[in-house]
Amino acid sequence: MADYNVIVIGAGPAGYVAAIRCSQLGMKTVCVDKWLNSENQASLGGTCLNVGCIPSKALLDSSHHYSFMQKQAATHGIKCDNVTIDIKTMQTRKAEVVETLTKGIAGLFKKNKVTSITGTAKLAANKQVIITEPDGKQQTISGDNIIIATGSTPVQIPIAKFDNKFILDSTGALAIDKVPERLGVIGAGAIGLELGSVWSRLGSQVTVLEALPDFLAMADRKIATLAQRELKKQGLAINLNAQVTSATVADDEVTVSYSEQQLVVDKLIVAVGRKPHTDNLDANEAGIQMDERGFIQVDKQCQTAIAGIYAIGDVIGGAMLAHKGSEEGVMVAELIAGQKSKMSYATIPFVIYTHPEIAWVGKTEQQLKSAKIEYKTGQFPFAASGRARASGDTSGMVRIFADAKTDSILGVHIFGNNASELITEAVVAMELEASAEDLARTIHAHPTLAEAVHEAALGVDGRTIHA
Numbered sequence: 001m002a003d004y005n006v007i008v009i010g011a012g013p014a015g016y017v018a019a020i021r022c023s024q025l026g027m028k029t030v031c032v033d034k035w036l037n038s039e040n041q042a043s044l045g046g047t048c049l050n051v052g053c054i055p056s057k058a059l060l061d062s063s064h065h066y067s068f069m070q071k072q073a074a075t076h077g078i079k080c081d082n083v084t085i086d087i088k089t090m091q092t093r094k095a096e097v098v099e100t101l102t103k104g105i106a107g108l109f110k111k112n113k114v115t116s117i118t119g120t121a122k123l124a125a126n127k128q129v130i131i132t133e134p135d136g137k138q139q140t141i142s143g144d145n146i147i148i149a150t151g152s153t154p155v156q157i158p159i160a161k162f163d164n165k166f167i168l169d170s171t172g173a174l175a176i177d178k179v180p181e182r183l184g185v186i187g188a189g190a191i192g193l194e195l196g197s198v199w200s201r202l203g204s205q206v207t208v209l210e211a212l213p214d215f216l217a218m219a220d221r222k223i224a225t226l227a228q229r230e231l232k233k234q235g236l237a238i239n240l241n242a243q244v245t246s247a248t249v250a251d252d253e254v255t256v257s258y259s260e261q262q263l264v265v266d267k268l269i270v271a272v273g274r275k276p277h278t279d280n281l282d283a284n285e286a287g288i289q290m291d292e293r294g295f296i297q298v299d300k301q302c303q304t305a306i307a308g309i310y311a312i313g314d315v316i317g318g319a320m321l322a323h324k325g326s327e328e329g330v331m332v333a334e335l336i337a338g339q340k341s342k343m344s345y346a347t348i349p350f351v352i353y354t355h356p357e358i359a360w361v362g363k364t365e366q367q368l369k370s371a372k373i374e375y376k377t378g379q380f381p382f383a384a385s386g387r388a389r390a391s392g393d394t395s396g397m398v399r400i401f402a403d404a405k406t407d408s409i410l411g412v413h414i415f416g417n418n419a420s421e422l423i424t425e426a427v428v429a430m431e432l433e434a435s436a437e438d439l440a441r442t443i444h445a446h447p448t449l450a451e452a453v454h455e456a457a458l459g460v461d462g463r464t465i466h467a
């Protein structure tokens, strides 16, 4: 008999959620994770809690408050002369937020009777896992099932190798202790824009270099154009068609060469994507298949080539987002328990936490056009929203695309304050296969930003009231 019904490797949002759900379903579950914090203590929650979603949002919120006090408070009659920022306090607060939440996962494991082991896991034959603990001690455990949730790490490019002093990965960029005068960012993806925004709001002169010709190529074009304009207004220089070819450090400066031009900065953040984390795992030797980029290959149920061994989250690629991994974790736990369960890949929301935020679900207009799907459009600007006016955040709009014949919602795209929260209404509507008419007939509280989603839904049928 195996030691455990399920061994989960990795306690990021994919692994810890899978482990809790497995335990809830009555399976004897262990979760092995190797993350240690700066004090060499186990710190559950993976990239997301330790160096990803949570610390980045803590800094985005701190820097937003600072920027608000400098630039907008006066319009509310609030005088904030000589506002200063103490980076050490800001970073300590971030660390406290992270610590509270990572300890919270340990508490959840206890409550749900998930056994937690700190150490590096390696796959061995017959669904055995060899764990090397931080003090070097080894133990071997066996499971009826294994869920690999080992996540991802930042991609390093040979022309700009991380030294985490001048050339930083996202983890280094979250830990900067003094506002750099000039900051370069390679990559205008979610991570590059969010980290660039943090330091720009705190006073850095930020230049973002993006190799692609289009800004946020995966987002709806109209939304991306509005966002690019707004970020530029905020002081973020975004250079498209800027393929970086070298970055050299000398005299405490980084000289970045791109597309026959040069940029000199005090620090450079490289945010060009993330790669699957399968080091130490011996996945290949265990018979697990990877694709050419190293992502573990799985079927629709997240099962690898070996029955009973599953992989979820960033390590299998697709949308490298915390909530995608968590939902895969829930699905796999339920499948192992013999229940029916499936993932709704078509309704995964995407969010970029700039200010205003960019959020979407479903198809973009360009995807609908290239697939030759006939659609109707409804859109509504936040400038016409009473709530947006009252708060003073009027940039952006909501766009809804609905099938021209069936009226089913095909995509919702938002650029605006609180878009990260507003998009959930669209996700629920799409998940429940609602039509634009269903959204239009749903009563929305007044005054709320969500009324803009309502108005855009009304607009699909040409009956917007307030614009």
Ligand code: FAD
Pocket: 009, 010, 011, 012, 013, 014, 015, 032, 033, 034, 035, 045, 046, 047, 048, 049, 051, 052, 053, 054, 056, 119, 120, 121, 122, 149, 150, 151, 152, 170, 191, 277, 279, 280, 281, 312, 313, 314, 315, 320, 321, 322, 323, 324, 325, 353
């Ligand atoms: P991870 O969170 O990477 O966790 C994997 C865990 O497995 C780690 O703890 C690792 O130490 C452990 N591990 C790896 N190998 C082994 C081994 N052999 N043995 C034992 N343990 C092992 N996503 C969002 O949805 N929203 C956001 O706002 C967002 N912001 C982000 C901001 C930044 C700066 C970054 C870097 C990422 C952000 N992400 C965001 C992405 C998000 O963090 C990831 O998609 C998510 O963490 C992936 O979850 P995961 O569980 O698959 O892997």
Ligand code: AMP
Pocket: 157, 186, 187, 188, 189, 190, 191, 192, 209, 210, 211, 212, 242, 243, 244, 245, 271, 272, 273, 274
């Ligand atoms: P994401 O994968 O969403 O985090 O975004 C990373 C971005 O970095 C993508 O838009 C890439 O086009 C961009 N990128 C990758 N390599 C380079 C490079 N050498 N110079 C400039 N941009 C790059």
